[in-house]
Every structure is written in structure tokens, then in C-alpha cells.
Amino acid sequence: MAEQDMLERLAMRVQALEDAEAIRRLKARYAELVDSRYAKAAPKPAGEIAPIAAEIAALFTEGAVWDGGALGLCSGRDAIRERMAAPTLHFSRHYFVNPDIRVAGDHARGRWELLAPCTSRENQPMWMAGVEDDEYERVGGVWLHARMQLGVHFFAPHERGWAKR
Numbered sequence: 006m007a008e009q010d011m012l013e014r015l016a017m018r019v020q021a022l023e024d025a026e027a028i029r030r031l032k033a034r035y036a037e038l039v040d041s042r043y044a045k046a047a048p049k050p051a052g053e054i055a056p057i058a059a060e061i062a063a064l065f066t067e068g069a070v071w072d073g074g075a076l077g078l079c080s081g082r083d084a085i086r087e088r089m090a091a092p093t094l095h096f097s098r099h100y101f102v103n104p105d106i107r108v109a110g111d112h113a114r115g116r117w118e119l120l121a122p123c124t125s126r127e128n129q130p131m132w133m134a135g136v137e138d139d140e141y142e143r144v145g146g147v148w149l150h151a152r153m154q155l156g157v158h159f160f161a162p163h164e165r166g167w168a169k170r
Contacts, residue, residue: 021108024108024113024143024148025106025108025113027148028104028106028108028113028115028141028148029104029106031064031141031148031149031150032101032104032115032117032139033101034064035061035064035099035150036099036100036101038057038060038061038064039061039089039097039099040097040098040099041057042054042057042058042089042092043092043094043095043096043097045096046095046096046124046128047095047096048092048094048095051090054089054090054092055090057089058086058087058088058089058090059086061085061086061089062082062083062085062086062089063082064149064150065082065085065149065150065151065153066082066142066144066149066150066151067081067082068080068081068082068151069081069082069085069149069150069151069152069153070151070152070153070154071084071085071088071150071153072152072153072154072155073155074154074155074156074157075157075160076093076155077093093126094123094124094125094126095123095124095125095126095128096123096124097121097122097123097124098121098122098123099119099121100119100120100121101117101118101119101137102117102118102119102120103117103118104116104117105117110143111142111143112140112141112142112143112151113140113141113142113143113148114138114139114140114141115137115138115139115140115141116136116137116138116139117136117137117139118134118135118136119133119134119135119136119137119155120132120133120134121133121134122163129162129163130162130163130164131160131161131162131163132159132160132161132162132163132166132167133157133159133160134157134158134159134167135155135156135157135158135159136155136156136158137153137154137155137156138152138153138154138156139152139153139154140152140153
């Protein structure tokens with residue numbers, strides 16, 4: 006193998022690793038912002054949430070789809086901003102783990118396991134676990150969410166847990 010070919014292959018491998026790392030950072034920022042909409046026991050006031058919702062929406066492409074299943078479905082950056090400005094819970098903490106990220110040029114897919122302790126609107130502590138299937142696009146050199154789809158494994162009261170009784 007010629008030295009030039011080796012260097013080109015190495016450059017492609019490094020780029021793929023850098024792209025996957027950028028997507029990990031994107032997902033971490035999404036979780037951080039979504040959870041920052043809450044104070045200790047309730048959503049922050051609307052005036053504090055609005056700029057956070059705008060930051061969340063900026064992590065998505067203009068035509069992105071956010072599909073939270075029972076938590077809602079919206080298309081487009083403006084609709085995502087509006088949805089994020091109106092929290093459906095009183096508290097949440099997103100833990101995205103076990104990422105499987107596949108990059109193909111300026112497009113990528115990712116699958117993340119999700120564990121989210123949260124508090125319902127009725128002030129009920131809950132456990133939510135599921136999987137998030139994402140699509141990403143590189144726009145202007147920056148990775149953004151193009152589609153985010155949540156599949157819930159369980160959403161159960163904290164005291165009972167997820168086992169059927």
C-alpha cells in the first residue's frame with residue numbers, strides 16, 4: 006500500500022472518530038439543556054425557559070422531527086422550540102448511554118439507551134427507560150439532529166418500579 010493511500014485512509018478514520026465525538030457532544034448538550042428547564046421541583050418560569058428552548062431548537066436542522074411518542078411530535082425548528090418551551094414534566098434528568106453512532110459522509114444515525122428519573126405533572130416520581138433512534142446531518146460543518154425518535158420501554162412510578170405486581 007502506498008504511503009499516500011495509507012495517509013488518506015488514516016485521515017478518513019480520524020474524521021469518522023471526530024464526527025462521532027461531535028455527535029456525542031451534541032447529544033450531551035441536548036440532555037443538559039432539556040434538563041436545565043427545571044428548578045428543583047417544577048419547571049422554571051416561562052421567561053427563563055424561552056431562551057433555553059431556543060438553544061435546544063438550534064441543535065436541530067430546520068426541517069427536523071422530534072418524536073417523543075406519548076410526550077409529543079413536532080416538525081421543524083420553530084415547532085421544536087415551542088414544544089421545548091412547554092415542559093410536560095416537573096423534573097427530568099436524561100442519561101443517554103451505550104451510543105451506537107454510524108457516520109456516512111454528512112449524514113449519521115445513532116441509537117442511545119435512555120434512563121430518565123423524572124417527576125410527572127401530578128408530582129409523582131417516575132422512572133422512564135427507552136431507546137432513542139436519531140438521525141443527524143452536518144450543516145455548515147456542524148452536526149445537528151435531523152430526527153429524534155423515542156421508544157419507551159417503561160414509564161413507571163418510582164415506588165413500584167418497573168416490575169409488574
